[in-house]
Amino acid sequence: MIEAKRPVLAIDFDDVLVETMEPLCFFHNKMYGTRFSAASSWSFDLEEVWGCSVEEVHRRLDEFHTSSLHDESLPAKGAHEALTKFATLFELHMVTSRPDRYRERTAPLLERHFPDLFSEFHFGKEFGTKGRHFSKANVCQDIQAVMLIDDGLHNAEEVAGVGIPTLLFDRPWNQTGILPSLVTRVHSWQGQKGVYGRVMDLYRTILRD
Numbered sequence: 001m002i003e004a005k006r007p008v009l010a011i012d013f014d015d016v017l018v019e020t021m022e023p024l025c026f027f028h029n030k031m032y033g034t035r036f037s038a039a040s041s042w043s044f045d046l047e048e049v050w051g052c053s054v055e056e057v058h059r060r061l062d063e064f065h066t067s068s069l070h071d072e073s074l075p076a077k078g079a080h081e082a083l084t085k086f087a088t089l090f091e092l093h094m095v096t097s098r099p100d101r102y103r104e105r106t107a108p109l110l111e112r113h114f115p116d117l118f119s120e121f122h123f124g125k126e127f128g129t130k131g132r133h134f135s136k137a138n139v140c141q142d143i144q145a146v147m148l149i150d151d152g153l154h155n156a157e158e159v160a161g162v163g164i165p166t167l168l169f170d171r172p173w174n175q176t177g178i179l180p181s182l183v184t185r186v187h188s189w190q191g192q193k194g195v196y197g198r199v200m201d202l203y204r205t206i207l208r209d
């Protein structure tokens with residue numbers, strides 16, 4: 001008997017699985033004498049928060065991603081426990097906009113914090129000089145994801161736009177008035193109103209259909 005394929009759950013890396021904004025701000029403050037924090041990072045577009053060019057943001061991100069501070073980033077609270085349960089019901093795919101050359105610093109961090117839980121890692125394209133450089137909607141459609149969990153409002157809107165429900169992890173940089181109907185804001189990995197409860201609700205819906 002061929003075992004039925006489990007539904008695919010797509011999960012973002014930065015500030016969903018692993019808390020990277022806080023160490024990034026700490027690194028930036030140390031290097032550039034600023035006083036940023038994750039709480040004061042009001043935009044997903046760091047050039048707006050940091051007041052520099054997009055090219056300079058990419059250069060500073062490269063510095064951070066090859067630093068030991070990056071490698072010491074901690075997992076999001078409650079993520080491991082929820083994912084241990086999800087991995088028995090879903091195929092877990094990490095979907096990040098990080099360019100592929102960050103893979104060798106990203107994969108070990110994932111394996112350290114979430115060993116043997118993910119089936120595949122999907123990386124983005126090289127940073128562009130203008131606008132977004134990568135479509136998560138395309139990836140989510142290619143892998144037939146039944147849901148995306150992300151902290152980027154643009155990703156949530158785009159993926160919901162192709163009919164895939166998205167959980168938007170509440171962060172200072174994704175605040176907005178009205179969300180599309182397929183996007184649900186969550187404040188935690190834990191609890192019935194958190195990622196855990198929402199994903200388990202989705203699983204029961206899939207079973208019923």
Ligand SMILES: [Mg+2]
Nearest residue numbers: 012014015151
């Ligand atoms: Mg993210």
